[in-house]
Amino acid sequence: MPSTRSTSTSTTANPWILSVNDLVQSPGNMRTVEGIWPAPDALSVPLFGIQQGADVDVELRLESVHEGILVSGQVTADANGECSRCLDPLHETLVVPVQELFLYEPEGDEEDQPLVQRDTVDVEPVVRDSVVPSLPFQPVCRDDCQGLCGQCGIRLDEAPEGHHHEQVDPRWAALAAFASEQDTDDTGLEEKTSDHETEER
Numbered sequence: 001m002p003s004t005r006s007t008s009t010s011t012t013a014n015p016w017i018l019s020v021n022d023l024v025q026s027p028g029n030m031r032t033v034e035g036i037w038p039a040p041d042a043l044s045v046p047l048f049g050i051q052q053g054a055d056v057d058v059e060l061r062l063e064s065v066h067e068g069i070l071v072s073g074q075v076t077a078d079a080n081g082e083c084s085r086c087l088d089p090l091h092e093t094l095v096v097p098v099q100e101l102f103l104y105e106p107e108g109d110e111e112d113q114p115l116v117q118r119d120t121v122d123v124e125p126v127v128r129d130s131v132v133p134s135l136p137f138q139p140v141c142r143d144d145c146q147g148l149c150g151q152c153g154i155r156l157d158e159a160p161e162g163h164h165h166e167q168v169d170p171r172w173a174a175l176a177a178f179a180s181e182q183d184t185d186d187t188g189l190e191e192k193t194s195d196h197e198t199e200e201r
């Protein structure tokens with residue numbers, strides 16, 4: 001007989017939906033669920049995340065409590081992305097804690113409450129709500145990554161110290177030329193005037 005430890009709790013093709021019929025209405029009972037399941041889509045933010053279909057190592061504890069089923073544990077998965085400053089590829093193993101109480105009956109008017117439905121709990125939205133906020137919106141390869149030169153695109157970490165470009169904004173360049181013309185004229189005028197005054201004396 002093949003070991004079914006990781007899959008015996010799944011009643012459908014979707015491994016993230018767990019059957020809990022053995023725990024329903026039996027407070028105090030608990031068991032663990034372990035498995036490596038494919039990541040559902042969109043466990044990511046724009047520059048970083050877990051690829052759809054990537055292995056997610058799931059370790060959960062299912063506990064029957066009076067109000068429902070308490071799911072807690074953690075998920076572990078490799079995340080990929082790129083540095084928001086220098087665009088180098090990034091790899092990181094994420095370990096994200098997960099906890100949610102699935103209720104038998106909705107409480108109050110709150111929407112989107114996780115519920116035990118047909119003796120199953122769907123942990124995918126719970127995992128998503130735990131993983132996505134843990135992802136960095138501006139991932140960096142190193143805290144002190146200098147990023148890329150805005151003018152030539154070279155990696156500033158690899159550039160000679162003091163890397164810069166002499167290029168000046170064309171508007172300032174025009175103004176600078178104009179200003180130096182004025183300076184020359186003024187000086188010429190002053191000199192003439194003073195020459196004239198000297199002659200009169």
Ligand SMILES: [Zn+2]
Pocket residue numbers: 083084085086087088140141142145146147
């Ligand atoms: Zn970087």
Ligand SMILES: [Zn+2]
Pocket residue numbers: 149150151152153154163164165
């Ligand atoms: Zn440059």
